[in-house]
Amino acid sequence: MTSDMSQIKHHLSDELLMGYAAGTLPEAFNLVVATHISICDECRARLGAYEAVGGAVLEDVGTTDMSSTLSDVFDIIDAGGTEFRAEPAAPKSDIFPDALRDYIGGDLDSVKWRSVGMGVKQAILPTSRSASARLLYIPGGAQMPDHGHRGTELTLVLQGAFKDEDDRFARGDIEIATEADHHTPVAEEGEPCICLAATDAPLKFDGMIARIAQKFARI
């Protein structure tokens, strides 16, 4: 997948990058971070810096003697295959980086969408329960239901664009919303807006219908 770097304006926060480097984010957040980094070299480089801190911690951690010997390890190595080859990068044509494609089980046409009303569709992705991840499909010009947040919500645009009160978010841009935010994003006219969203708390819709939808659709 080529880098869409030049157009990306909204990047991962340092907190998310450090949490991803340290391995402490919930799986659903890891998925959003890995998908963004797949198309953003700026954040890939920033992640490299936080991983370098991890490397420095490893150097500084002290030592605990291993009970297995070098020949034990070579026995394992010799029993399995080795892979001394660089794999050629396969051409990618879809909007999903491999990191995300693995969770969907294919391309855009493999997504099992479920309608949540007003033309908006979603597909929940299988992650551990500490946070949830979903794909959202918002028709061009459609408004997302008004909702507040509990916890943190990450929204990464994969196709199309949306606007909220302050900003425009297009492919590769990530919106990081917290409890204080109460916003009403609108998809731009034109092609449908497809986003990967993750939250560590259920979204809270204001309207009754949305509440019912939330109950049944797990939004």
Next chain:
Amino acid sequence: MLNEIETVEAPAQTPIIAKAARPVPPASAAKTKRSASSNMSDENRWVDCMARIKTSQDREAFAELFAHFGPRVKAFLMKSGSNISMAEECAQDVMVTLWRKAHMFDPARASVSTWIFTIARNRRIDLLRKERRPEPDELTWGPEAEPEPSEVIGLQQESEQLVAAIAELPEKQRELIQKAYFGDLTHSEIAAETGLPLGTIKSRIRVALERLRHAMK
């Protein structure tokens, strides 16, 4: 989302958040301090070992890396909540992975300790949390392209300076960074402003990525 460091038990006089980054001592100035000094000149040796494994499956080169990193990976995993048998098994796995994936190591983007840290971190998530770990799509140098030697040297020097800079931090601040990387802090407790000079190493990795993107076209 992420709370300030006050949520962690940090004494006010040594906040991990240091908005004004401390001046960084040159790597040589830190030679007298702590254990970091003994590792200072080693980064290039480890890079050479990796190259020997990659090009000729050199078992002596692997033995050197095993002797240095095996006990560190085990110690790291035990501090990260593994019991001793899990840490042993996992450290073994990490060393096997190092051998098998030697061709994936890119010395223009990471030191050997950094690369091994990421393998150990991923194994910890597998074993302790039993979760998948989504990874960014991989970017690797094809057989016809290699990183620039000057970029490799620059990145390795920068990694050494980072080890030195961490060794120079006040004890409490160093402990907080370690706790974050041992997984003892939840993501909402981590403060990303470490006071560490990360801008230069980021810029070096960025340059390597640009060259790599160019080579992939």
